[in-house]
């Protein structure tokens with residue numbers, strides 16, 4: 057199946073307010089997307105819908121083969137989606153070790169209650185290695201730096217072999233080097249044979265990697281532009297998105313943004 061996400065004429069109303077309007081969006085396998093927009097654009101609302109926490113008021117949503125309203129089971133769907141977000145980070149138990157947190161991803165639980173199999177333990181160790189976290193695997197999560205924590209969250213999200221990995225502003229609070237290390241980790245995950253589709257939510261064009269083939273710009277709950285990243289992230293589009301003149305420059309597959 058080629059479709060990962062398909063939204064057709066989707067609008068979402070919550071508490072009497074339209075948060076999303078007329079969203080059409082098609083993510084296919086082997087594409088990785090950036091979701092970009094200012095504060096309040098509706099990114100979180102859109103993610104909540106993709107994870108089946110919100111149901112569209114109007115329109116049709118299909119995520120990983122589940123058609124909302126017809127055959128989707130929220131719990132089953134969520135098992136196929138890995139999430140790295142500040143909200144998840146706040147829920148974790150600070151005294152759990154990095155290894156336990158990664159392992160708990162196999163059960164999609166906060167804390168470890170079920171007995172992990174040997175294969176799960178090995179996978180957790182392999183992921184800790186892949187994400188260069190092995191050296192602090194036995195440390196309590198609360199003692200880790202923000203950059204170390206984010207890589208642990210990515211490893212945790214990958215424990216359940218997700219088909220879709222959502223990264224919601226994963227570089228918040230990271231210094232330049234920690235940010236680049238995290239971005240390098242995503243680039244290497246993308247090389248895996250069974251790499252999940254990546255959906256990367258950000259406020260910073262500097263974080264848009266060459267692996268992010270496509271971008272959706274969201275403005276006030278509407279799709280402002282969508283398409284190939286290098287076509288979408290351009291001076292004209294972003295100036296109109298911000299209602300402010302900016303200049304976008306592309307160099308070696310990475311963009312920079314500054315005010316004119």
Ligand SMILES: Nc1ncnc2c1ncn2[C@@H]1O[C@H](COP(=O)(O)OP(=O)(O)OP(=O)(O)O)[C@@H](O)[C@H]1O
Nearest residue numbers: 070071073075093094095096097098099100101102
């Ligand atoms: N239940 C609700 N009732 C009314 N308005 C809401 C509700 N939930 C969100 N909103 C509003 O909808 C808009 C979109 O919010 P959302 O959190 O999706 O934005 P966002 O793009 O994720 O922003 P940020 O980048 O700041 O995280 C905001 O103006 C927010 O105040």
